[in-house]
Amino acid sequence: MPSRGRTIGITLYLLALFLPIYWLLNMSFKENGEIMSGLSFWPHHVTFGNYSHIFHDPAWYLGFVHSLEYVAINTVISVTIALPAAYAFSRYRFIGDKHLFFWLLSNLMAPPAVYAMPFFNLYYSIGLFDTVWAVALAHCLFNVPLAVWILEGFISGVPREIDETAALDGYSFPRFFVRIFLPLIANGIGVAAFFCFMFSWVEQLLATTLTTVNAKPIVSVMTRVYSAAGMDWGLLAAAGVLTMIPGAIVIWFVRNHIAKGFALGRV
Amino acid sequence: MNDRPINNRAWLFVLPVLVFVLFSSLLPMMTVVNYSFQDTMGQNNFFWNGIAWFQNLLDPSTDIGGRFGNALLRNLIFSLVVLFIEVPLGIAVAICIPRHGWKVGATLVMIALPLLIPWNVVGTIWQIFARADIGLLGAALTRMGIHYNDTQDPTSAWATIVVMDVWHWTGMVALLAYAGLKSIPDAFYQAARIDGAGRWSVFRNIELPKLQKVLVIAVLLRFMESFMIYTEPATVTGGGPGEATSFLSLDLVKIALGQVDLGNAAALSLVYNLITLSICWVFFTVMTQLDQRKDL
Numbered sequence: 001m002p003s004r005g006r007t008i009g010i011t012l013y014l015l016a017l018f019l020p021i022y023w024l025l026n027m028s029f030k031e032n033g034e035i036m037s038g039l040s041f042w043p044h045h046v047t048f049g050n051y052s053h054i055f056h057d058p059a060w061y062l063g064f065v066h067s068l069e070y071v072a073i074n075t076v077i078s079v080t081i082a083l084p085a086a087y088a089f090s091r092y093r094f095i096g097d098k099h100l101f102f103w104l105l106s107n108l109m110a111p112p113a114v115y116a117m118p119f120f121n122l123y124y125s126i127g128l129f130d131t132v133w134a135v136a137l138a139h140c141l142f143n144v145p146l147a148v149w150i151l152e153g154f155i156s157g158v159p160r161e162i163d164e165t166a167a168l169d170g171y172s173f174p175r176f177f178v179r180i181f182l183p184l185i186a187n188g189i190g191v192a193a194f195f196c197f198m199f200s201w202v203e204q205l206l207a208t209t210l211t212t213v214n215a216k217p218i219v220s221v222m223t224r225v226y227s228a229a230g231m232d233w234g235l236l237a238a239a240g241v242l243t244m245i246p247g248a249i250v251i252w253f254v255r256n257h258i259a260k261g262f263a264l265g266r267v
Numbered sequence: 268m269n270d271r272p273i274n275n276r277a278w279l280f281v282l283p284v285l286v287f288v289l290f291s292s293l294l295p296m297m298t299v300v301n302y303s304f305q306d307t308m309g310q311n312n313f314f315w316n317g318i319a320w321f322q323n324l325l326d327p328s329t330d331i332g333g334r335f336g337n338a339l340l341r342n343l344i345f346s347l348v349v350l351f352i353e354v355p356l357g358i359a360v361a362i363c364i365p366r367h368g369w370k371v372g373a374t375l376v377m378i379a380l381p382l383l384i385p386w387n388v389v390g391t392i393w394q395i396f397a398r399a400d401i402g403l404l405g406a407a408l409t410r411m412g413i414h415y416n417d418t419q420d421p422t423s424a425w426a427t428i429v430v431m432d433v434w435h436w437t438g439m440v441a442l443l444a445y446a447g448l449k450s451i452p453d454a455f456y457q458a459a460r461i462d463g464a465g466r467w468s469v470f471r472n473i474e475l476p477k478l479q480k481v482l483v484i485a486v487l488l489r490f491m492e493s494f495m496i497y498t499e500p501a502t503v504t505g506g507g508p509g510e511a512t513s514f515l516s517l518d519l520v521k522i523a524l525g526q527v528d529l530g531n532a533a534a535l536s537l538v539y540n541l542i543t544l545s546i547c548w549v550f551f552t553v554m555t556q557l558d559q560r561k562d563l
Binding site: 095108117138145239 | 271272273274275276277278280281283284285287288290291292294295296298299359360362363364365372374375376377378379380381382383384385386387388391392393395396400401402403404406434438439442443445446447449481484491494495497498515516517519520523524529532536539540543544546547548551555
């Protein structure tokens with residue numbers, strides 16, 4: 001295909017991608033009166049009122065804080081415990097390894113709706129209900145297997161001779177793992193952390209089910225505007241725009257590895 | 268990969284993962300299994316109910332059985348429709364992604380952006396976008412004289428959900444396919460040019476075989492994610508109008524958290540989980556076999 005055709009193709013796709021996002025952005029700078037009075041392609045009276053409301057109302061901005069808290073906790077836990085496991089799957093054979101790997105992956109495919117009710121019971125009974133820890137641990141259900149899967153792909157790309165040479169040079173295993181091996185798979189760790197961030201940040205059902213007041217994440221704060229006094233479209237749009245920012249920042253950091261990352265290191 | 272040494276101490280490395288996943292998967296699953304074999308008269312008094320819940324669920328003539336059958340059918344149709352659109356479109360987009368310069372990074376970031384938006388916000392974006400009074404899409408369609416209303420008309424609701432899913436997830440297929448395309452050495456393309464191969468034959472004989480591995484991953488992830496879709500349709504249509512877009516997860520949440528009908532919800536959960544597990548196993552087998560082929 002000539003490169004002109006390709007440029008047109010990708011431009012059209014990106015245009016279609018950004019039209020709905022533009023509409024949300026457009027709406028977030030309007031007052032509700034203007035929104036309801038009819039269609040307009042850009043705000044005629046630009047207002048930052050919706051945004052300033054979110055930054056001044058603790059119920060709103062704490063939602064962002066809680067979400068970022070459990071996402072961070074979850075990412076750290078998932079990547080840390082997945083590292084040694086991914087190393088084991090990539091480097092050794094052991095009894096039941098294939099079954100174990102499949103069982104881990106099957107959790108990645110388990111519908112969160114199945115777990116909503118039992119998680120509620122579980123975290124309620126151990127006293128973690130309505131804390132960021134409950135959501136962080138609940139998201140381990142799919143993020144730990146995902147991190148193992150991604151890291152295993154990247155670790156398998158590192159030749160095993162490196163492990164053997166390090167052992168011959170007198171490195172103890174922990175020292176080898178931290179000083180030599182981790183820097184070699186730094187890209188893989190970045191990609192795994194990116195995916196844990198992504199799936200924890202976008203998940204809504206479990207995060208909403210496991211919190212009520214003290215640890216309410218932004219995704220369930222956003223459902224509030226539906227019930228109270230009609231629909232506050234402007235506020236909802238502004239909150240939506242703000243939820244895109246952390247993701248956009250994180251993608252920018254991994255932009256050079258993102259393609260390989262989505263292929264889970266398997267190309 | 269059979270040249271790896273056997274070492275059963277590797278289990279120690281896997282132990283932390285095992286503990287975490289047992290805690291967040293097996294333990295909660297046991298409560299579900301419990302509920303699925305018991306019934307209650309309230310006040311936390313449970314008694315053994317055998318396999319009655321499962322019999323009801325799998326019998327299409329009962330209320331719950333009919334609901335389950337319909338939701339399963341809807342969900343399978345939905346998954347197939349989005350796969351048939353997203354996979355070819357994703358490959359086409361991947362081919363169009365620039366290969367050199369600053370445009371590569373910028374394009375990849377933009378393509379990935381919808382994936383990082385919380386799922387309820389994706390729902391909100393489309394809920395607003397599709398409204399006939401304040402949304403661009405809804406208003407444009409209405410002015411063109413097309414009968415469109417995503418909260419009243421089942422066809423509109425389905426179209427909205429499908430277009431939303433394509434908007435949301437095609438980027439992932441495109442990124443996977445792009446990674447596959449990038450791993451093809453330039454020499455392959457040069458050889459094709461010398462042979463005078465056309466664009467279609469380059470795609471058919473060079474690119475598509477190389478994409479096989481990543482496409483299996485793409486189909487697996489897309490199938491599973493669409494099979495357990497909840498938040499986006501819940502936000503846009505709430506499963507309606509009527510039951511038109513009530514997929515398995517939406518139905519399950521209605522039964523479990525809405526009606527607190529524990530027995531039916533538990534039986535449905537287990538059957539639902541078993542279906543995803545079997546499909547996942549098929550994909551997993553295909554994937555490990557592809558992994559072992561060195562020529563791909």
